[in-house]
Amino acid sequence: MRAIQITEFGGPEVLVPTELPDPVPGEGEVLLEVSRAGINYADTHNAENSYLAPASLPLVPGNEVVGTTPDGRRLVSMLNAGGYAERAAAPLAMSFEVPDGVDDLTALGLVVQGTTAWLLLRTAAHLEPGESVLVHAAAGGVGTLAVQLAKAMGAGRVIASASTQDKRDLALSLGADAAIDPAEEDLVGAIRAANGGKRVDVVLEMTGGRVTDQSIAALAPLGRLAFFGMASREQPKPVKLPSLLSHSTTVSGLWLPHAFGKPGLMQRAVDELMAAALEGSLKVVGGGEYALADARTAHEDLRARRTVGKLLLDPTR
Template structure:
């Protein structure tokens, strides 16, 4: 079958089209005939072997697919690699039937980015109505959904950051109250200014480096920073536990695979997200569809911040 294969670790240049054997379906697994494969930042880390879980080569990258099973069910599924291909093996326990009212791109966006946004807000940050929420990369895959979910959960002021005027306009169109330049030199001052001079309650951060450092410094008493990635490839400064006492702040991390270890959690998340899309309360931004053979270009665009919303690959092309 056609797939994208990685024979050595590195940047987007290591993603190459190849013919590979069809995946073997083990106990508790299903075979998915892939209609679309999702593209995530995690995939770029997987290709570099810098992800939280280590990879081995040769490999077929890709962690999410939507398609049909042999018995005709339309499902979206997380896979342990192998998503950038015409067919993929997925655990039944990590597969969810997609309602007719949810399109392929939306289904793919929900199983990783949507679930991530939901868990960050509901579990890690434990948002309360009336709070201020900062969403970094507010026009990205997770960010564009987190902006909408934060408003739906009662946030008083949603502050999005984004790197271009066009991305900031998109964040505002999705419900952000304020959108600021992600590259502003003094982020602490910018966040406080966007919140009427006050510190902020919640920050969702996947950037790392100085963005994380300044976001922690901008937290209000009992504020929470939910950390879920390091797109800048730069680690933030170490946080001494005693420094958290200065404003009674909390810094928490979230990695999506842990949600599958909590009985009933992911089915609840997906059911709620599917419903929000079906009734029009949650809008997925389609960020671009690439032929499978151009997976390298998709990674290049993602890493260069040229994209917004959800990126997908079409294995038929």
């Protein structure tokens, strides 16, 4: 089969098209003929071995695929690796049936980025109706869905943060009430101004560095920041517990694989998201398709922040 293989860690240049034997499913796995693979920002960390879970070589990257089983079932699956290929061995415990009427883009957009947005709001930030929410990287795969979900969950005001005017306009079109540039020198002031002069109740943050630091500083009393990535690859300042105490604020983290350890949680998230997509109240924003041979270009575009929404890899090209 055709696949992308990494034999040394590094940047986008290490993603090399190659021919490999078909994967052999083990116990509890099923072979999928991949129609599309999802591309996530975490894949860029895997390529350089800077992700939370250490990788080993050789590596076929890619942690999500949608495809068909030998008996004709259509599944969307999360993988430990192996998604950038024509075929993948998918763990049944991390696979979900794709309802009729849900296309590949929507299925892939919901299984990782949609569930991440849902879990951030439901379990990490514990969003309450009427609260204000700041979504960083609001034009990205998680961000575009988080903006819509926050509104659907009753947020009083949703503020989007994105690096260009086009991206901010996209977030506004998805229901955000205001949009700001995270590069503002006084980001705390920009956040408060977008929230009617008030501090913000909930922040979803995946940038790192000064954006994290100033977002924590912008939290209202009893506010919560949910941290789920570090796209800038810059460490935030250490959080001092007495500061959290004096401001009654919470900083939490979310790594999606941990959700599989709580029985039924991922299935509940997927069911709710698929139902919302089918009824038309939740839209996955497509960010473009890349041929398998162009995986390197996809990673270059991601790292340069040239993309929006959900990116797909087409293994047939």
